[in-house]
Amino acid sequence: MWRVADWAEVADAFKTLTQRPELLSALLVSYTAAFVPRAVAWGQLMTSKAGVFDLFTYPQAALLAKHLLPFKFGEVVRPLLASRRGDSLSDAAATTAVARLPNSASLIVIAAAGGLLLSLPAGRILWPQSLALPRQ
Amino acid sequence: MICAAAAPVLLRVHARDGLLPLLAQRRPKHVREQLATMSAGRIAKAALWMLPSCILETAVLQVTAQAPGTELSLSTAIAVTAFTILFQVFRMTPGGYCHPPKNREIYEKISTDYQEIAKLTNVIRDGQPFLAVKIWLLCEAGSHVRLCGPSRTLRAFTAGPTVGTYFPDSAKIFGSATFLDYPIENVILGRREAENYTDAQKRQAVNKGMLRILYHCLKFYMIIGQDRISSRLIDEARAVYVCEVVDRAYPNSLAAVAQAREGNFGRQGTVDIPLREAMYQARQPADNGNAAALKTATNEVSSASTPCSTWPP
Incomplete structure (x- = not known):
């Protein structure tokens, strides 16, 4: 860069x-x-009923740690914060890890949609072009 | 696309062996218990919630890129967001490196599209019919700007709201905010004033229309370059004018047309060089944030470029 x-x-x-x-x-x-739906998603995975606001704030702190600190320290911060507020550490750690699955699934869907648009050959938008031609 | 292909395989493995229990075997006991209790239904629900989050991030990326004038198509924004986060998910973490073409490069290519159109109009000299559809397709989705998505085509400029917004006087005189667009459209359709045009007249009308488009495109970037005090936008105006370099020259450009017309009318050195110098000089006040000097320099460019709008094709 x-x-x-x-x-x-x-x-x-x-x-x-x-x-x-x-x-x-x-x-x-x-x-x-964008972090609100992520918090709700995390809440879906957790067995303990943590509030959406709490689940919203932990990833924010984790993201800050991720940007400021080396390596992937943010990933550790998130379950640690959750456990300090009374949630089970194992639940928070497990769900943080498993949250990557739904995250990947949704990203695969979006990447496939974006990749499909990008990978179309040179004449890819021939039919929209034809539609765009002015009518007699 | 590899990831998309891998998804059904992973789902099949999960259906057969249970992906989560497989993961759980390698975790401490209490984590293993948590994983084992996690149903696929809950994960699917979570995935549904993740989607709007990713879409919001895509929107933020696209708007952030477009705000300073960088062109980033929706499809590119989607792909960049998805692949960036996806690679972070898989711990490869490239950090989201994206290098879309610079706007200056895009505008160099737009001018090349103009030259492609000029070549297409010239086929009538060989006795071939006027290639209306091919010309229109180049206006709609020029081959040289295809890498940048459809938003930087000649027609996106002429048929969109930009022209009416930045050239209100011309729009008023011509009675339409798309005064650059409809003359070409009429030629392509053979309607209104172009209804009885011969192929030679169509060629002349299209070439003249294209020159007007490039001229207004150049002026538009000078105007917003002055508004935003940005030398980068002035560079884009210059890119529209000079087009791409071929063997250290600019053969496919408005600049080349200017030089040719100078020769035709015996006015060598009166348009091209003064215009280039004016654009070059406008960069410095833009870089220094000197709005007053930039305004003067922009007026110089406007004055020097006026002959570009009146040349016969």
């Missing part, structure tokens, strides 16, 4: 984003909101 990135463009992009606080706010809210 360091070698291929055009840092002037990166700076330009940051500048543009900071000039549009409404968009930046919407992006932050959307990205944070």
Whole structure:
């Protein structure tokens, strides 16, 4: 990344984003909101009935740890936090590990959809093109 | 796609042997017990909840990329998000490296599409019929911008809201926000003013229309480059003008047409070089954040490029 990135463009992009606080706010809210369904999904896997808000906050802390600390320390933080709030550590650890299965399944679906769109040959959108042709 | 192919295999293994008990055998006892109690139904429900989360992340990625002007198609955004997280899931963790083509590169290719269209119109000189459908397909989905998705085609620019927004005076004069689009559409359909056009007239109308599109595209990027004080957008305007380099020259470009017309009208050095210099000089105030100087430089570009809009094809 360091070698291929055009840092002037990166700076330009940051500048543009900071000039549009409404968009930046919407992006932050959307990205944070993306963790709500993940929290619900995690709750589906856990046997103990932890609240969605708690399950929402642990991955946030784990994500922060993941970005700040080396290796995959964030993965350890998540069940540890859950256990400190009274959930079973084994339940939290097991569900954190197993949560990768539904995560992978949903990503496979999305990747397959995206990959299908990307891998279409050169004439891939011939029929939409034909539809787009103006009618006599 | 490999992952997609692997999914049914994994599901079959799970149905036969039970994937979770297999995993559970390698865990401590209490974790093993937890895994053993986890039903496939709960995992499926969790997967359903994960989907909107991934879709939201895709949307964030796409909007973030598009906000500063980087083109990222929906399909690319989906694939990048999915593969990035997927590889993290599988602990390969490339960290989400994505290198979509730069906008400047895209616009160089758009100009190449224009040249492809010009070549298609020239076949009538060999006695062949006017290739209306092929020309229209290039406008709709030019082969050179295919790598970037359909949003950077010539027609996406002409038929979308951009032209009406940034050239309101012209839209008012021509009575339509798609004043760059409909003349070409009429030629392709052979309707309205183009109803009785000969093939030679169609060729002339399409080429003239294309030059107008490129000229407005160039101006559009200068306008938003000035608005956003961005030298990158000015580079994009320059990319529209000069197109791709071939043997250290720019043969397939608006610049080449400018040089040819200078020769035709005996006005060498009056359009192409001043325009390039004006665009080059506009970069510095953009880089320095000097809005007033950038405005002056942009006006210079606008003035220097005016002949581009009036050349006969």
